[in-house]
Amino acid sequence: MQFTSEQRLDDGVLERGFTLGEIPGILWTPGSASAPAPLILIGHPGGLHKMYPRLVARARHSAADGFAAATIELPGSGDRPRSAAAEQARADLRRALEAGEPVDEEIVDRLVLPLVEKAVPEWQAALDALLSLPEIGGPVGYSGGVIAIGIRLAAVEPRISAAVLFAGSFVPRALFEEARQVTIPLHVLLQWDDEGNDRQSALDLFDAFGSKEKTLHANMGGHTGVPQFAGDAAARFFTRHLS
Amino acid sequence: MQFTSEQRLDDGVLERGFTLGEIPGILWTPGSASAPAPLILIGHPGGLHKMYPRLVARARHSAADGFAAATIELPGSGDRPRSAAAEQARADLRRALEAGEPVDEEIVDRLVLPLVEKAVPEWQAALDALLSLPEIGGPVGYSGGVIAIGIRLAAVEPRISAAVLFAGSFVPRALFEEARQVTIPLHVLLQWDDEGNDRQSALDLFDAFGSKEKTLHANMGGHTGVPQFAGDAAARFFTRHLS
Numbered sequence: 307m308q309f310t311s312e313q314r315l316d317d318g319v320l321e322r323g324f325t326l327g328e329i330p331g332i333l334w335t336p337g338s339a340s341a342p343a344p345l346i347l348i349g350h351p352g353g354l355h356k357m358y359p360r361l362v363a364r365a366r367h368s369a370a371d372g373f374a375a376a377t378i379e380l381p382g383s384g385d386r387p388r389s390a391a392a393e394q395a396r397a398d399l400r401r402a403l404e405a406g407e408p409v410d411e412e413i414v415d416r417l418v419l420p421l422v423e424k425a426v427p428e429w430q431a432a433l434d435a436l437l438s439l440p441e442i443g444g445p446v447g448y449s450g451g452v453i454a455i456g457i458r459l460a461a462v463e464p465r466i467s468a469a470v471l472f473a474g475s476f477v478p479r480a481l482f483e484e485a486r487q488v489t490i491p492l493h494v495l496l497q498w499d500d501e502g503n504d505r506q507s508a509l510d511l512f513d514a515f516g517s518k519e520k521t522l523h524a525n526m527g528g529h530t531g532v533p534q535f536a537g538d539a540a541a542r543f544f545t546r547h548l549s
Numbered sequence: 550m551q552f553t554s555e556q557r558l559d560d561g562v563l564e565r566g567f568t569l570g571e572i573p574g575i576l577w578t579p580g581s582a583s584a585p586a587p588l589i590l591i592g593h594p595g596g597l598h599k600m601y602p603r604l605v606a607r608a609r610h611s612a613a614d615g616f617a618a619a620t621i622e623l624p625g626s627g628d629r630p631r632s633a634a635a636e637q638a639r640a641d642l643r644r645a646l647e648a649g650e651p652v653d654e655e656i657v658d659r660l661v662l663p664l665v666e667k668a669v670p671e672w673q674a675a676l677d678a679l680l681s682l683p684e685i686g687g688p689v690g691y692s693g694g695v696i697a698i699g700i701r702l703a704a705v706e707p708r709i710s711a712a713v714l715f716a717g718s719f720v721p722r723a724l725f726e727e728a729r730q731v732t733i734p735l736h737v738l739l740q741w742d743d744e745g746n747d748r749q750s751a752l753d754l755f756d757a758f759g760s761k762e763k764t765l766h767a768n769m770g771g772h773t774g775v776p777q778f779a780g781d782a783a784a785r786f787f788t789r790h791l792s
Contacts, residue, residue, distance in 0.1 A: 498756070498765075509752065512767070513741070521779070522741070524755070524765035535789065536764070539782060546778065 342443030349450030352383030468547035585686030592693030595626025711790035
């Protein structure tokens with residue numbers, strides 16, 4: 307892990323760019339941490355540069371609650387090399403959505419399963435590196451989409467203690483089985499009228515999770531319209547479980 | 550409205566029993582209110598005496614947030630005269646549930662519609678009396694079940710500004726139409742594994758509400774197992790909308 311940039315934000319949060327091998331990432335640490343901070347891994351749909359305004363807003367919120375936050379670029383997004391197969395699957399998905407057709411499970415599998423296979427070990431490697439820093443302790447939370455990545459991480463990575471998952475992207479059926487293996491506390495956000503999301507599938511997925519403590523927060527508004535109070539509630543979930 | 554009893558609880562909350570004609574009720578006001586307090590009407594399934602421990606806990610929570618809270622007995626519950634038709638409908642419902650049969654809409658209509666017809670004007674009369682007290686101002690929230698009563702009140706009573714509704718009892722189809730007329734902010738609690746509740750019906754009802762701001766909080770546990778953090782979230786909803 308190599309730090310490549312460093313800046314102090316106006317609220318005192320320290321933002322550092324890093325690379326982990328070929329993978330770029332960003333780490334935010336609270337300005338006034340006296341002890342090693344718990345860590346929130348911030349998931350996103352890919353494209354660190356494009357997503358930066360929303361990522362930094364979430365990281366500042368986390369830092370205000372005493373948490374470090376970190377994210378890495380997804381395979382095939384941002385400046386990382388494209389995969390021809392993933393680009394083809396994405397084009398097929400877009401074509402189906404534009405035609406108003408139901409999206410074939412086979413397309414979702416082609417798009418999401420290889421992404422999960424590749425991304426999850428990268429997030430785990432990032433976790434190794436981040437937890438070796440003296441300013442970061444534990445426990446660790448995962449927050450965000452791609453929800454399929456969150457499911458796999460929650461199922462296989464014992465260092466993740468709690469997760470906020472955004473039900474807003476396609477989930478291969480195979481991941482529903484993995485969801486049954488998840489036992490950590492979960493806080494699932496669902497935008498009820500999300501135009502790009504299958505609501506019934508999101509409800510089925512919530513039902514499938516094996517966790518004894520799982521909460522679904524459904525709100526109005528489209529994909530990016532999560533209300534402020536819903537973000538606050540997700541933050542309180544982490545404060546309950548990571549502090 | 551006649552006050553019939555008065556006691557100061559250990560946290561300073563003033564609890565007063567009252568009657569409104571033949572209807573018994575309870576009013577709780579914060580110990581240290583300097584200005585007229587907003588009011589939360591506390592709904593329940595009937596039986597003030599039996600429900601008292603849970604009602605007073607909710608009222609204390611509300612008082613700690615600066616709100617007055619009040620409740621009245623439901624028609625046909627507690628010490629109020631029984632209705633033969635309602636008793637028959639209740640027996641028919643119990644028989645269907647014990648037999649594991651789907652509950653006929655006709656039974657739900659017979660049980661719930663007359664209750665809503667009778668109870669809603671009573672809650673409105675209580676509101677008239679309560680709002681005439683100098684220690685109570687506005688705005689007013691409704692919290693609880695019977696959810697059908699909450700729907701009708703939210704639809705027809707303009708003095709109610711926000712409602713927390715418990716999805717945990719049967720809702721006649723006719724009330725789904727009224728739900729579309731509701732426009733106030735709503736916070737709906739659903740116990741995901743509530744043995745006495747039809748989850749799909751609760752989700753359909755949430756979908757039906759006309760409110761632009763509506764939030765569904767689904768949690769694990771049975772009918773009475775609403776987690777502490779879910780109660781806290783409902784309280785914050787009222788603080789956002791009634792303060």
